Amino acid sequence: MKKWFALLILCIMTIIAAACGAAENKPASNTTKSKSAEAAETNIKYLDQTYKLKTPVKRIVIAGSLESMEDAKLLGIDPIGASTVGGTFPELFKDITAKTEGIGEKTEPNLEKILKLKPDVILGSTKFPPATIKKLDKVQTTIPVSHVSSDWESNLLLLGELTGKSEEAKSIISDYQKDLKQAKETLKDKSNNKTAVILRIRQGDLYVYPEDVYFNSTLYGDLGFTAPSDIKKAKAQAMISLERLGELNPDYIFVQFSQEENSSNPNALKDLEGNKIWNSLKAVKNGHINENVVDPMLQGGTALSKTTFLDQAVKWLDQTN
Numbered sequence: 001m002k003k004w005f006a007l008l009i010l011c012i013m014t015i016i017a018a019a020c021g022a023a024e025n026k027p028a029s030n031t032t033k034s035k036s037a038e039a040a041e042t043n044i045k046y047l048d049q050t051y052k053l054k055t056p057v058k059r060i061v062i063a064g065s066l067e068s069m070e071d072a073k074l075l076g077i078d079p080i081g082a083s084t085v086g087g088t089f090p091e092l093f094k095d096i097t098a099k100t101e102g103i104g105e106k107t108e109p110n111l112e113k114i115l116k117l118k119p120d121v122i123l124g125s126t127k128f129p130p131a132t133i134k135k136l137d138k139v140q141t142t143i144p145v146s147h148v149s150s151d152w153e154s155n156l157l158l159l160g161e162l163t164g165k166s167e168e169a170k171s172i173i174s175d176y177q178k179d180l181k182q183a184k185e186t187l188k189d190k191s192n193n194k195t196a197v198i199l200r201i202r203q204g205d206l207y208v209y210p211e212d213v214y215f216n217s218t219l220y221g222d223l224g225f226t227a228p229s230d231i232k233k234a235k236a237q238a239m240i241s242l243e244r245l246g247e248l249n250p251d252y253i254f255v256q257f258s259q260e261e262n263s264s265n266p267n268a269l270k271d272l273e274g275n276k277i278w279n280s281l282k283a284v285k286n287g288h289i290n291e292n293v294v295d296p297m298l299q300g301g302t303a304l305s306k307t308t309f310l311d312q313a314v315k316w317l318d319q320t321n
Contacts, residue, residue, distance in 0.1 A: 039054035039055055039056060039057070039120075041053070041054050042054070042055040044143075044158070044161060044162065046154060046158045047146060049143075051141055051143055052141075053141055053162070054120070055161065055164065056162065056163050057162050058120055059080045059117065059118060059120045059121075060072075060080060060119060060120065060121055060122075060123065060163075061082070061103060061114050061117055061119040061122045061123070061140075062079045062082040062083065062123045063081075063082075063083055063103060063106075063114065063123065063125070063128075063136060064083050064106045064107065064109060064124055064125035064127060064128055065083075065125040065145040065147070066106065066297075066299050067146070067147055067152075067155055067301065067302050068123040068145050068159065069082060069093055069096075070298065070299060070303070070305060071155055071303060071304065072096055072159065073093055073095065073304060074156070074303055074304045075156075075159060075160060075163065075165050075168055076096070077159065077163055078096045078098070078100065079096070079097075079100050080100065080101065080117050080119065081101045081102070081103040081113065081117045082100050082102070083102075083103060083104060083105060083109060084102045084104070084105055085105070085106060085260055085297075086105075086260055087102075087105075088102075089102070090260065091297075092297045092298070101113065101117060103117070106125075107127075109124075111135060111136070111139060114139050119139070119140045120140070121140060121142075121143065122137075122139065122141065122142040123142075123143055123145050123159075124144045124145065125147060126144045126145065126146050126147050127147050143158070145158070147299070147301065148212060148213060148301060149215075149216065149217035149218075150212045150217055150221075150301070151301070152217075152301050152302050152303055152305075152306060155302065155303075156169045156172065156173065156302070156303045157169050157170070157173075169303075172303055175307075176306060176307050176310070179307070179310055179311070180310060183222075183223065183314045184222075184223065184224065186314060186318055187223060187224075187314060187318065188224075190317055190318075191223050191224040191225045191317075194225055194251040195225065195227070195228050195248070195250040195252070196225040196226070196227075196250055196252040196254070197228060197231065197245070197248070197250045197252070198214060198215050198216060198253075198254040198255075198256065198300075199240075199245075199253060199254065199255050199256065200256045200257075200261075201256070201257045201261070201262060201268050201269060203265055203268075204264065204271075206240050206241070206245065206272075207237050207238065207239055208234060208238055209231070209234060209236075209237055209238070209300075210231065210235060210236065211231055211232060211234075212301075213236075213300070214299070214300035215254070215300035215301075215305065216300070217300075217301055217306075218300075218305075218306050218309050218310060218313075219313075222306075222310070223310075223313075223314075225252070228250055229248070230244065242272075242275060242277045242278060243277065245281070246277045246280065246281060249281055249282055250281075250283055251283060252283055252289075252290075252317070252320075253281070253283040253284075253288065253290075254290050254293055254313070255269070255272075255289065255290070256292060256293075256294075256296045257269045257291065257292060257296055258297055260297065261296070269291070286321070287320065287321070288320055290313070290316050293309065293312045293316060294308045294309050294313075
């Protein structure tokens with residue numbers, strides 16, 4: 001009996017020892033996961049410049065770059081801080097700014113507010129003077145994001161690489177190219193040798209842009225409409241009079257108007273619609289006028305702007321006579 005009892009005790013001790021050994025040899029899954037999730041130093045190449053950053057970044061401040069705000073919306077990224085327009089975030093970005101801190105107006109970033117947010121990276125704007133970029137760079141690595149439409153792919157890929165969403169960015173670009181191919185086929189007869197203009201009303205005045213700025217890169221470069229001479233000559237945003245517009249007399253006109261950009265002249269669009277010169281244009285007479293084909297706060301030269309404009313503009317153009 002004593003022999004069997006001793007054997008039983010020995011078995012129990014063996015089982016306990018084996019269990020303890022297994023526990024000691026079990027991988028520390030939480031520790032491994034934590035290490036793998038740590039940001040790694042990466043060389044980010046963007047528009048002939050290289051930036052050293054630990055990626056993926058988590059805390060992004062967007063200063064002055066509404067282009068980056070559009071890319072963030074498209075990729076589902078919530079910045080911790082961003083520029084305001086008239087003291088608030090545009091309604092367009094409400095889905096990504098619920099917890100975002102305002103860091104001043106888009107032309108005047110508040111360095112103290114940005115510093116308190118402890119960002120991993122700051123996305124500035126090429127519209128900023130070098131002195132502003134230099135000040136921001138002292139707070140944290142600052143990348144001046146291009147406002148030129150032709151850089152839209154580079155801008156989207158930049159944010160994708162910074163945040164670990166490169167595949168999503170590449171997929172968006174690929175889908176756009178497929179949709180564009182179909183759009184060209186749909187509009188080949190309407191865009192051939194036809195002139196078109198995109199007007200932006202700002203504080204009651206009419207503005208046009210160079211061929212590669214705003215929505216023009218899509219309208220001319222992608223869809224094949226002809227740019228009037230004033231568009232071809234423009235080097236930056238340029239005011240245009242109604243008299244001059246009458247001389248150009250384009251076949252199609254897109255008008256973009258927002259209350260935010262016309263606070264001093266909220267009736268500017270209604271005044272335009274009642275103007276005699278405006279109503280003498282062939283585009284107006286033929287019903288080839290589209291007001292706010294997309295959200296007027298869209299910047300034009302971004303992935304979100306281009307995909308939205310392509311979809312809405314092509315649908316409208318296809319329905320016109």
